Amino acid sequence: MDTAKYETILRTRKAELESRLSRIEQDFTTPRNPDDDDRAVERNNDEVLEELGETGERELVAIDAALARIAGGTFGICAxxxxxxxxxxxxxxxxxxxxQTCAEEVSRKG
Known part of the structure; x- marks a missing residue:
């Protein structure tokens, strides 16, 4: 198996996620619109951004774990x-x- 290929893919995805999460964080710190209607839309957008941020954070954790498995020589072996x-x-x-088999078993139980 070409672990270097996967390491490149993982590092690229990690950089993309970190950039996206940074932009989401910047959006949260941007001053809000004083108009009530606009604020309602912004609050709705904030909920979407928060969910995207949480999903991105979970993926970053998984990517870091995969990179650790590459470093440890266990990448590509089912945990x-x-x-x-x-x-x-x-x-x-x-x-x-x-x-695939274990992932399906875990998802059926969970």
């Missing part, structure tokens, strides 16, 4: 069953710690 994770799955979700 649950110890079998190899298919390259097809890694191509779709490069930060996944689980093979």
């Amino acid at each position: 649950r069953c110890g079998r190899p994770i298919s390259e097809r799955r890694l191509d779709a979700v490069p930060h996944t710690p689980l093979c």
